[in-house]
Amino acid sequence: MPNFEGYISSASNPRVKEWAKLLDRKHRQREGKFLLEGVHLVKEALDSGWPLELVAFDEGSEVGALFEEYVVGNESGGPSWIPVSPDVIAKCTETETPQPIFAVAKKRPPNSKSLFETERALVAVLDGVQDPGNVGTIVRSAAACGASAVVLGKGTADLYNPKTIRATMGAVFHVPVLEADLTELLPEAKSSGAAVAGTSLQATQSCYDYDFRRNVWLVFGNEGSGLSTEVSRLVDHQMIIPMTGRAESLNVAMAATVLLFEAQRQRMI
Structure with a gap:
């Protein structure tokens, strides 16, 4: 079954605050994670098999349809799919007009x-x-x-x-x-x-x-x-x-x- 979680509407939600901290380099280094903004980057990460912790998307947009094949094919252990509000999207992205999806990815530095x-x-x-x-x-x-x-x-x-x-x-x-x-x-x-x-x-x-x-x-x-x-x-x-x-x-x-x-x-x- 797809790994869906409950809808998050508030940008003040504790989980959202933690995601937003990844906009800061020190927090990225400490957590070993980083943010991906937008349809193209999230799709590229999914297609390449890059380890993603979660994908947050604006439930009120049509972006969900673009990722239907990824959600349906989501196996246990894959990223969580979390519907969120536009306020949450804005909190966790830097662009003035953010796309309705972002992901939290794990760092995978090579040897x-x-x-x-x-x-x-x-x-x-x-x-x-x-x-x-x-x-x-x-x-x-x-x-x-x-x-x-x-x-x-x-x-x-x-x-x-x-x-x-x-x-x-x-x-x-x-x-x-x-x-x-x-x-x-x-x-x-x-x-x-x-x-x-x-x-x-x-x-x-x-x-x-x-x-x-x-x-x-x-x-x-x-x-x-x-x-x-x-x-x-x-x-x-x-x-x-x-x-x-x-x-x-x-x-x-x-x-x-x-x-x-x-x-x-x-x-x-």
Whole structure:
């Protein structure tokens, strides 16, 4: 039988207050959970088999019909389905005009050790990338081109921030993403045979001449200041993205996307 629970109308309900706390990073870290907002993200999570604790939906909307197959097929141990009021939806979401559904998901961080066992790994590494939209876009691009993983270093926007999650468009469920101390993880990657590469406007080698078919970890730095001193010391190769038109530089998410898809192109040949 579908795991339905009783209707919750009040945004002051104790359970609702606990869900809303997941909008705060400290609470997400403490509970090991995060929020998913909207039809697309909830469907992506369900389709990928991501562990969901519950799905809350506006009983007065038509959204229930979109999820009928998931509810009917809900097995014991699956997420609880909880009809709620629009006030509850508004309390637990950040968008001005929220969609009538959200879910509480459980964190499922991957094991970094598995990356060192991947032959010809392609890893996107973010060092202090602060904008949630940029982080989410890079995760989306990494998933699209079949990257092995995305690593979030110190100072990078929280993966589980609702803005970051929305920017991934569900790609977060299809590529491993982990947080790590880059000054510890990158040397370990290098010792396992990985090349660490980055971009620089002063570099002489074009990204189109670089060999991405090897085990390579691509590092991308802060939007304003680039790579930190500690991480830049660990970079083996610097490359430049040729620009025949007129632009001072590319947004970090755009640069990451160019390199990741060039890596995909080379690996498909």
